[in-house]
Amino acid sequence: MIQKKIEIYPDVSAIGDRLAEFLYKSTEQRISFVLSGGDTPRKIFNHLGKNHASLPWHNIDFFWGDERCVPPDHPESNYLMAKMHLFDTILPGSSNIHRIHGEDKPETEIPRYRKEIFEFVQLENQKPVFDVMMLGVGEDGHTASIFPDQLHLLYSENICELAIHPQTGRKRITLTGPVIKMAKNILFIATGKNKSDIISRIILNKEGSENLPACLISPENGQLFWLLDREASSDL
């Protein structure tokens, strides 16, 4: 049984400090760090930018677990969110940023992003192994852009695939289950009372959780962390 390391913090700032501690320990050498979109990650990025500018950010290659198929200046862009709330403060080199080109056609961007991953990320048995994989979790149990109605994305041997948001219909490009599971450190981050139900269903393996994408992500060889605030963990 994979050990989930569940850590509960008073608030999102404390989670940000925990993530920074993780990155400090990891960045003695160059690492690959996969960012997530969403409100919780946005708050985390804000905190990191304001309180951890001294982190060796130059030693980090930034990737995304998913991106909406929109231009990089579009309000829905996960890259734009990271730029506004983190990169504009820590000013990483442009060569450290490996964004998904949401502005391009998925059929050309998916192979391009795959190629960039293989070029910059450590490979083990010809498979990319990201060092730190940051993931949010939706109230429906989705993670990255792997939604409950698209579970095939959990098992695809393609590094990344096209996903469709079930409510908005927005096309997205997402990393798939196998490459997420290969990461050395998988960090789910969730905050707020609105996540308490889904968190308890996933962590306590409640009935029906077996079909929730976030419940089906367990590391092949790495570690799995759940970094939660008090509200999100209030039903545990």
Ligand code: 6PG
């Ligand atoms: C996205 C994210 C998505 C997000 C969760 C949680 O692009 O929206 O990749 O998986 O992390 O929906 O988002 P919140 O923190 O906003 O609830």
